[in-house]
Amino acid sequence: MEQSDATAVAQVRAGNPDAYRVLVERHSHSVFRLAFRMTGNEQDAEDLVQETFLRAYRQIGRFDGRASFSTWLYRIAANCSLDLIRARKRRQEQQTPISDEGEDLGASLPAADPAPDRLAFSGELKQLLAPALQGLSPMERTAFVLRHYEGMCIEEIGRALGVNAGAAKHSVFRAVQKLRRTLEPALSSARS
Amino acid sequence: MKHLNEDDLVLHYYGERQDPEAQRHLEACEECRAHLRSLTRVLDAMNRLEPPAPSEDYGNRVWQRIAPQLEPAPARWWAGWFAPRRLVAAAAMAALLVAAFLAGRVSQRRQIAGLSAPVRERILLVAVGDHLERSQMILAELVNNESKGPVDISGEQQRAEDLVGENRLYRQAALKAGDRAVSSVLDELERVLLEIAHSPSKLDSAEFDEIRRRIESEGILFKIRVVSTNLREREMPPASGKAGRSL
Numbered sequence: 001m002e003q004s005d006a007t008a009v010a011q012v013r014a015g016n017p018d019a020y021r022v023l024v025e026r027h028s029h030s031v032f033r034l035a036f037r038m039t040g041n042e043q044d045a046e047d048l049v050q051e052t053f054l055r056a057y058r059q060i061g062r063f064d065g066r067a068s069f070s071t072w073l074y075r076i077a078a079n080c081s082l083d084l085i086r087a088r089k090r091r092q093e094q095q096t097p098i099s100d101e102g103e104d105l106g107a108s109l110p111a112a113d114p115a116p117d118r119l120a121f122s123g124e125l126k127q128l129l130a131p132a133l134q135g136l137s138p139m140e141r142t143a144f145v146l147r148h149y150e151g152m153c154i155e156e157i158g159r160a161l162g163v164n165a166g167a168a169k170h171s172v173f174r175a176v177q178k179l180r181r182t183l184e185p186a187l188s189s190a191r192s
Numbered sequence: 193m194k195h196l197n198e199d200d201l202v203l204h205y206y207g208e209r210q211d212p213e214a215q216r217h218l219e220a221c222e223e224c225r226a227h228l229r230s231l232t233r234v235l236d237a238m239n240r241l242e243p244p245a246p247s248e249d250y251g252n253r254v255w256q257r258i259a260p261q262l263e264p265a266p267a268r269w270w271a272g273w274f275a276p277r278r279l280v281a282a283a284a285m286a287a288l289l290v291a292a293f294l295a296g297r298v299s300q301r302r303q304i305a306g307l308s309a310p311v312r313e314r315i316l317l318v319a320v321g322d323h324l325e326r327s328q329m330i331l332a333e334l335v336n337n338e339s340k341g342p343v344d345i346s347g348e349q350q351r352a353e354d355l356v357g358e359n360r361l362y363r364q365a366a367l368k369a370g371d372r373a374v375s376s377v378l379d380e381l382e383r384v385l386l387e388i389a390h391s392p393s394k395l396d397s398a399e400f401d402e403i404r405r406r407i408e409s410e411g412i413l414f415k416i417r418v419v420s421t422n423l424r425e426r427e428m429p430p431a432s433g434k435a436g437r438s439l
Contacts (some may be wrong), residue, residue, distance in 0.1 A: 017259075017262040017263070020255075020262060021255050021259070024251055024254050024255045024258065025251030025252060025254075025255060026251065027251075028246070028250050028251035028254045028255075029245075029246055029250060029251065032243070032246050032250065033243045036243035036244070037241070037243060042244060045243070049254055050254060050257055050258055051386060051390065053254060053258055054258055054261060054383060055390075057258075057262055080390055083389070083390040083391070083392070084390065086393070087349065087350070087353055087389065087390075090346070090350065091350070091353075125237065126240055126241075129237065129238060129240060129241040130241060133238070133241065147206060148206075148235065148238060153208060154208060169199075172202065173198070173199050173202055176198070176202050176231070176234075176235070177198065179234055179235075179238065180230075180231065180234050183234050183237060184230065184233075184234055187233050187234060187237060
């Protein structure tokens with residue numbers, strides 16, 4: 001019978017590191033997907049997966065079981081990702097000053113109003129999505145990924161990121177607003 | 193009822209607003225429905241952003257990578273860092289790493305290949321020594337910071353990030369050379385640096401104390417000094433008439 005997360009966590013806490021293998025193998029793919037959406041980069045995502053599991057292992061004594069193990073793990077992954085993105089942003093700012101609210105979407109994206117006949121939805125539009133996501137500020141991107149892809153509610157996002165629900169909500173709203181501004185012209189073109 | 197604003201519609205899209213009145217308004221108001229359709233198109237489009245699928249055995253690969261770094265007592269993962277046998281082995285491990293470089297197993301720095309062996313040796317010793325020295329400086333700054341209240345470690349974080357990349361190269365070189373002991377130790381050093389790099393840049397006093405305690409309580413600075421001294425001695429050119437010291 002498949003071992004539950006709770007059983008594996010209990011065994012790890014009892015001093016059996018091998019029991020952690022079940023958790024790593026079970027959740028690696030989903031943590032990778034989260035990390036990739038956050039970073040937009042496969043190598044960074046793989047590094048973040050490892051960092052997430054190492055950090056979770058070290059902090060497993062603090063896991064109180066109120067949320068599921070996967071939710072707790074995603075919180076750690078999101079924070080690792082947020083730290084990485086912020087650090088990367090700091091480096092970029094030293095080289096090229098950019099807005100505190102995120103990158104200049106217009107500068108980094110292909111033109112958002114190509115002629116309709118040139119825009120195949122599953123092709124060219126798809127190419128706009130990743131840069132649009134990467135163009136959000138670190139907090140906006142994290143909040144959006146947790147809300148949109150991981151299905152966390154606003155309150156959970158706030159707890160995961162250590163901010164109040166209002167700030168989490170505001171980050172999601174701003175993220176959606178920016179995505180709409182960037183993608184809507186292309187989507188409208190595709191429909192016309 | 194007045195029209196729903198964009199924030200209301202976002203909450204509605206995600207099912208976080210179960211307001212019967214808003215629902216009734218949506219049913220009755222074409223303008224709001226059009227806004228919702230437009231929002232839905234954008235957010236649905238984001239679902240097409242698919243990350244690459246890792247291979248079936250990805251979980252196993254992650255496990256193989258992190259397993260050597262797990263200690264039985266998770267809350268004290270760093271406890272093994274400074275066990276006496278590890279301390280004694282540290283200088284030897286650094287030497288083994290350098291030996292791996294000198295054995296020609298690391299080829300990235302091609303410009304070094306054309307140099308004489310003693311010069312190459314000194315360059316590499318300086319590089320490793322410099323890496324350790326910079327690591328030591330960051331740790332010392334953190335340990336000696338006696339601020340009360342929130343501490344901004346963004347400067348140390350950035351330097352730690354730079355060192356992580358360098359450390360990773362040394363670790364990979366050791367791994368390629370088949371020296372699991374060296375790669376394992378560098379893995380641990382990498383985690384210390386990563387811990388600093390990935391901490392929030394503003395720490396409250398409890399978080400900062402924890403990082404400082406980890407660095408301080410087990411004598412990491414002492415260990416780095418020992419290894420650095422060892423490397424510096426090896427950097428010195430051999431006295432004339434004497435055979436060069438082997439690594």
